Amino acid sequence: MKKILQLSLGIITSVGGFLEIGSVTTAAQAGAQFGYKLLWAILLGTLCLIFLIEMSGRLAAVSKHTIVDAIRERFGFPFFFFVLLGTVLVAFMVLVAELGGIGFALQILTGIRFPWWALPVSFVVWLLMWKGTFSLIENGASLLGLVTVSFVVAALRLNPDWTSAASGLLPTLPDDDKSKYWFLAVSILGASISPYLMFFYSSGAIEDKWDRTYLPINRVIAAFGMTFGGFLSMAVLIVAALALRPKGIQVETFQQAALMMTTALPKWGFYLFALSMLFACFGAALEISLAISYFFSQGFGWNWSEDVEPSSDARFAFVYTLIIGFAAVPLMFGVDPIKITMMSMALTSATLPLAIVPFLFLMNDPIYLGKHRNGWISNTVVGVVILISFVLAVVSIPLEIMGG
Amino acid sequence: MHLVRDVLDKKLMDREDCPMGRVGGLVMHVGESGPPRVTHILVGGPTLWMRIHPALGRLSSALGQMWGPRRKEPAKIPWSRVETVGREVKLDVEGKDTGALDWEIWVARHIIEHIPGGGSEEEE
Amino acid sequence: MKRLLFATVILLVSCKPPTPAEQMDAILSWVGSAIVLGNGWLRHTTPDTYTRQTLTLSHDQLRQIGAELLKSPPATIDSTELDGALTRSGTHLARMAQLVEARNSPGFNQVLDSLELDQKALKQLSDKIESSQ
Numbered sequence: 001m002k003k004i005l006q007l008s009l010g011i012i013t014s015v016g017g018f019l020e021i022g023s024v025t026t027a028a029q030a031g032a033q034f035g036y037k038l039l040w041a042i043l044l045g046t047l048c049l050i051f052l053i054e055m056s057g058r059l060a061a062v063s064k065h066t067i068v069d070a071i072r073e074r075f076g077f078p079f080f081f082f083v084l085l086g087t088v089l090v091a092f093m094v095l096v097a098e099l100g101g102i103g104f105a106l107q108i109l110t111g112i113r114f115p116w117w118a119l120p121v122s123f124v125v126w127l128l129m130w131k132g133t134f135s136l137i138e139n140g141a142s143l144l145g146l147v148t149v150s151f152v153v154a155a156l157r158l159n160p161d162w163t164s165a166a167s168g169l170l171p172t173l174p175d176d177d178k179s180k181y182w183f184l185a186v187s188i189l190g191a192s193i194s195p196y197l198m199f200f201y202s203s204g205a206i207e208d209k210w211d212r213t214y215l216p217i218n219r220v221i222a223a224f225g226m227t228f229g230g231f232l233s234m235a236v237l238i239v240a241a242l243a244l245r246p247k248g249i250q251v252e253t254f255q256q257a258a259l260m261m262t263t264a265l266p267k268w269g270f271y272l273f274a275l276s277m278l279f280a281c282f283g284a285a286l287e288i289s290l291a292i293s294y295f296f297s298q299g300f301g302w303n304w305s306e307d308v309e310p311s312s313d314a315r316f317a318f319v320y321t322l323i324i325g326f327a328a329v330p331l332m333f334g335v336d337p338i339k340i341t342m343m344s345m346a347l348t349s350a351t352l353p354l355a356i357v358p359f360l361f362l363m364n365d366p367i368y369l370g371k372h373r374n375g376w377i378s379n380t381v382v383g384v385v386i387l388i389s390f391v392l393a394v395v396s397i398p399l400e401i402m403g404g
Numbered sequence: 405m406h407l408v409r410d411v412l413d414k415k416l417m418d419r420e421d422c423p424m425g426r427v428g429g430l431v432m433h434v435g436e437s438g439p440p441r442v443t444h445i446l447v448g449g450p451t452l453w454m455r456i457h458p459a460l461g462r463l464s465s466a467l468g469q470m471w472g473p474r475r476k477e478p479a480k481i482p483w484s485r486v487e488t489v490g491r492e493v494k495l496d497v498e499g500k501d502t503g504a505l506d507w508e509i510w511v512a513r514h515i516i517e518h519i520p521g522g523g524s525e526e527e528e
Numbered sequence: 529m530k531r532l533l534f535a536t537v538i539l540l541v542s543c544k545p546p547t548p549a550e551q552m553d554a555i556l557s558w559v560g561s562a563i564v565l566g567n568g569w570l571r572h573t574t575p576d577t578y579t580r581q582t583l584t585l586s587h588d589q590l591r592q593i594g595a596e597l598l599k600s601p602p603a604t605i606d607s608t609e610l611d612g613a614l615t616r617s618g619t620h621l622a623r624m625a626q627l628v629e630a631r632n633s634p635g636f637n638q639v640l641d642s643l644e645l646d647q648k649a650l651k652q653l654s655d656k657i658e659s660s661q
């Protein structure tokens with residue numbers, strides 16, 4: 001009974017926690033500019049994520065190590081530090097973007113511009129980390145995040161031509177603006193395959209004391225949770241394609257993104273969009289802060305747990321206090337969260353091999369996984385997608401900057 | 405025992421099963437006769453940074469003298485205190501007495517406990 | 529890692545300048561946004577503050593991109609015509625923001641109609657630029 005409850009909760013929290021400013025911005029831009037043509041990128045990213053999340057849970061349940069524990073122990077400190085540097089820098093940028101997303105949501109609701117919200121928002125995020133427990137954060141934020149299901153409702157209301165939409169699931173080249181197309185593809189992949197999700201998931205599995213009996217649940221949560229989450233991203237793209245593209249509206253700003261919902265759901269669309277972004281970005285900000293703190297604490301062997309008083313895991317608490325504080329700074333100076341979002345999504349793609357390649361080594365190591373090592377399917381899917389993401393990122397980021 | 409694979413970078417647990425950090429380094433004694441043997445486990449910043457580059461190790465040491473618990477040396481735990489080596493390295497010591505938790509205690513007392521709701525280390 | 533740093537530095541230091549076609553697309557995007565927003569406001573589906581601020585943003589963006597475009601307008605179009613269309617649109621956007629503040633729906637509706645005509649004129653100019661590229 002307890003396992004069924006955990007299963008349901010796991011799927012719900014995966015769905016509620018899936019969307020954040022990166023996935024919404026990239027999907028909205030893709031839909032507004034290229035219609036259905038980039039649905040394949042969301043499909044590919046989600047597929048890869050399903051495998052990665054399942055692997056994260058399996059590693060934790062079988063080896064009783066989080067991903068970071070295992071990277072430090074298997075590869076040693078110097079390599080671990082190298083991975084920490086790259087992964088944490090990009091994750092920090094994403095955190096700034098998420099806090100900015102919360103600020104933007106509050107801006108469109110109240111009229112008070114987002115730089116003014118930077119400090120109060122950071123304070124609330126910090127306070128939830130300081131006083132909250134892992135369950136409260138994971139479950140509470142994700143349950144609130146279920147309001148993002150309104151994007152699916154919006155997509156259905158707009159009556160898409162499903163045959164046309166389905167054709168977008170296979171990669172097709174656009175007629176023009178190819179460099180923007182590939183840049184968006186890379187950004188969508190970076191938005192879907194976020195390493196911080198994996199670190200968070202494996203830490204959660206350890207906090208919840210998973211063992212081998214949780215392996216079936218883990219598979220179901222990864223498959224269903226991430227699939228439904230992927231549908232949410234696709235819904236955003238479809239809504240943008242139908243509501244914004246015919247009117248020539250590009251999504252350069254958060255304020256323009258809101259218009260896709262005001263068109264699809266006239267009465268409540270605006271408020272549903274604002275609340276969706278508010279809760280989705282909140283949940284993501286909490287997850288990323290935790291994931292970064294976990295990275296430091298697990299890597300260096302400090303106490304870490306969301307379920308104890310801060311003084312019992314002082315360095316863990318100190319890290320998240322510092323990073324949340326620092327993350328507010330660029331926003332206070334008015335740095336555009338949308339620009340940070342697009343940059344951080346593309347950089348995530350470019351730095352994926354840093355986190356994923358060591359992880360793949362671990363998942364094939366009999367010392368950690370025993371007979372539960374990866375099969376050829378997991379290795380192939382993840383290996384291929386990471387390679388594609390990396391190559392596309394390295395090629396498309398400079399192209400987008402210097403002109404296709 | 406394969407020292408690098410089985411001991412280095414492993415988590416350290418004290419006699420009360422409290423985490424004490426990770427094995428940062430090992431001190432070995434090379435005698436005139438017999439094989440080299442491990443005498444101490446090292447825990448702490450400078451040892452770790454030294455593994456990336458000696459200059460970083462020296463920088464870490466210098467910074468460590470300026471603030472924080474101001475240890476003159478990294479925490480050194482005699483190898484004789486090792487009970488078992490498995491998923492973790494279990495030690496027959498009290499974590500707080502080894503110096504391995506000096507930074508944790510310092511951050512708790514000087515920073516965390518001054519923030520409302522931070523709790524108190526001594527209440528445990 | 530080196531390639532990543534290189535890409536980041538390039539990103540920060542030099543952004544590619546947009547083409548005239550891209551600039552027109554951006555202008556049309558802002559005008560289109562204002563029209564969707566305006567219709568939404570008239571139906572009471574978007575709040576006053578958000579509407580007013582976004583209309584002001586549209587106006588500012590239009591002015592900025594328009595000024596850049598007029599520095600070196602494409603030869604295929606009449607730059608006076610372009611200037612006129614941009615100025616009219618800008619004026620209408622500013623007026624709409626004021627009317628939202630005054631909660632004057634009938635007045636707003638009239639200016640919105642004028643903006644829709646501006647959109648048609650700008651679209652024709654944009655098509656001319658696109659076809660020449």
